[in-house]
Amino acid sequence: MNQGRVVKVSGPLVIAEGMQDANMFDVVRVSEQGLIGEIIEMRGDKASIQVYEETAGLGPGTPVVSTHAPLSVELGPGMIENMYDGIQRPLEKMVERAGPNISRGIQVPALDREKKWTFVPTVSVGDTVEPGDVIGTVQETVVVELKIMVPVGVKGVVSEIKSGDFTVEETVCVVKLEDGTEKELSMMQKWPVRVSRPYKEKLVPDMPLVTGQRVIDTMFPIAKGGVAAVPGPFGSGKTVVQHQLAKWADAEIVVYIGCGERGNEMTDVLREFPELQDPKTGESLMKRTILIANTSDMPVAAREASIYTGITIAEYFRDMGYSVALMADSTSRWAEALREMSGRLEEMPGEEGYPAYLGSRLAQFYERAGRVISLGSNGREGALSAIGAVSPPGGDTSEPVSQATLRIVKAFWGLDSELAYKRHFPAINWLTSYSLYVDRLNQWFDKNVNKNWSAHRADAMKLLQEEAELQEIVQLVGVDALSFADRLKLEVSRTIREDYLHQNAFHEVDTYSSLNKQFLLLKLIMQFYHKSAEAIENGADFNKIVELPVRERIGRFKYVEEKDIDDAYASIEEEMLSCLADLTAKEVE
Incomplete structure (x- = not known):
């Protein structure tokens, strides 16, 4: 077996000579302890190796042995409910063997070799x-x-x-x-993590990934097999959004990658997921979840590998015909790992020190998502939807990772710290967010939910945009300078924001809203707007309209249980039309 020796150690980067028989991306074992590493650059007989474990104590002359195989994951029974590190070593098994402080060079198979x-x-x-x-x-x-x-x-x-x-x-x-x-x-089969698994055909993303979150499903939907980014500053609710998607999204398998996140945050995830009840089955959410935990204090090189480990596992379940939701939290930490390794390799830095290939690496990751027909004589349809959190420093989305991600993803849910401080959750800013799936998915919503879905959505978005313009005028000259029609727009926009876009993740009813309930609530709000506008034109008193008690009933419709929504809708609609008709009739008299 070809054996090289270390000539230089720079943090997680080790350079070894005598490696002429090795290949790019081969997994190697460094030192007698057998530390796991991967070759990321070859120059003559010298190999640059990123080591996935702590390199303290290594020095020149340390032996390096190539396995002549790329970094691969083991795919088979035993992955569901498991918690892995960035290179698919089971954390619980490592704790059993080495205690809470994981020792270097520990080798634990990803899949249990003894369980039948x-x-x-x-x-x-x-x-x-x-x-x-x-x-x-x-x-x-x-x-x-x-x-x-x-x-x-x-x-x-x-x-x-x-x-x-x-x-x-x-x-x-x-x-x-x-x-x-x-x-x-x-x-069991093995698959190299940096190679996407093959499929027969990629399908057009024309079905929504239903999440039960109104601001996402109605305003900025994501397709099954689509990709979305959730950028936001510290404390704006990225992790809660991803937890809600993991729990409620229309996916059978969840792969959650904690990439470079704080240790206490990952601990919360590892503790909460087994306790979360899966609303679809009544079982623990972990019964269909795989967790990959790579905290910020773990070796930086393993952080870079964790993203590929997670998406390869997700592709395996997609090939079975399942709909898989992959959460990556956060790709910014992964990009920081790329930047650190690139700096140690002495590559020419790009913008803000990130490597020039940052955009292409992000694209390679996100492009592995999609709705596909899998290999096989009776090809199954499976979908892999990828949702990546981005943590821009100071919430500045003009930085390179956010910008590179924006060029790739089609749904952008921009979290806003101001909304979060106002306790408006999910804190997705409706003026900066967008979804390029809207046009195609509107056809699905119009056909499968209600033919007026896209019309009501467009009306609501127009009102929210007009509200932003009117607020600038209000700040200059005050609300009294506006016409009653414009003041009505402000009132109804506030209803859309506070009663529709705001959703309580911890309320047992409001945490999930079916598409039918979303449509009926939006229809009530838009009906109130159009009928009130007509009433004002016919001389009705604006102040009496905005003080109508039925407005509160519209706002509380989101807390109505699914089984009662049709009756509640009919009752509220009848009261609203009756009250507005009465106000108009009085003015006519």
Whole structure:
């Protein structure tokens, strides 16, 4: 086996010579302790290695051995409910073996080698299989059924298929390949993290990822298989938004990557997720969740790998035909890791010290999302939606990571610290946020929810934009200088902001709003606006209109339980139309 030796150590970057037989992105073992590293640059026989563990104590002459294999993840039963570090080492198993302070060089397999899983075959001897075909299933949790797929590069006829309890390494199927050789298949396969998993076809993103959050679903929707960025300063609610999406989004599998976040914040996630009740099944949310924890005090190189580890695992479940939601919190910390490694490699820095390839690396990550037809003779439809939090210093979204992300993502939910300080949550600013999926998804909403969905949404957005213009006039000359029509716009805009866009994540009813309920609430608000505008034109008293008790009932409609919304809507609508008609009639008299 080719063995090199260290000539330079610079933090997590180690340079070794005598590595002429190694390749880019090979995983290496550094020193007798076997620290895990990855080759990120080759110059002659010298390799630059980013080490995923603490490098204190390493010095020139330390041996380095290449494994001649790229950084890969193990895919198979046992991943759901697990908590991994950035390079897919199970945290609980490491604690069992080494205690709370993880020792260097510890090697723990990602999937349990001793646990047995019940394999139920779905093919028979003599069946022809190709990459992506399902040969059997494993009930991994009460919620998730894992599909065991034929790995890429294997095509032939099933010569043997087993049934029963097996470990992830035991053979469950034997395939006779086209060249006559036999290939033994286990329930586990490996995949290099920097290579996206193949699929048959990428589909147009024309279905929404329903989240139950009104400001997202109505104003700035994301498509299934779409990508969104949640930029915001410290304390503006990025993590709560991602928790809400993890809990309520229309996805069967959740992959949550805590990339370079504070240790106490990751601890909260690790403690909260097992206790959160999954509204769809009544089980713990962890029954369909995989957590990847890489805190800010862990070696910076592993932070860079954690994003790829997470999205490769997400692609594996997408290939089974599941809808997967991937949360990356936060890509800014990942970009900082890129910047640090780039600086140590002495590469030419780009804007604000970030490497020139920052944009292309971000694009490589986000482009792996999508709604696809998977490999296999009966290609399944799966979706991988990626939502990345961005933490710009001081909330300044003109910095390079935010700008590079904006060029790639199609939904931008800009969090605003001013809204957060006013206790308006989710603090998504409706004037700076946008979604490029709106036009395509409006067709879906109009067809599947109500034909007036897009019209009401456009009306509401127009009112909010007009409110911003009117507020500037109010600050100059006061509200009394406005016409009654403009003052009505301000009143209704306030209702949209406070009663529609504001949503309480901790209220048992308001935490989730169905699409039908969202539409009915918006319809009530817009109906009130249009009917009131007509009444004012016909001489009704503006002050009496804004003081109508029915306005409070409209505002409280969001707290009505789903089973009662139709009755409540009919009752409020009837009262509103009756009151406005009475006011108009009195003026006519």
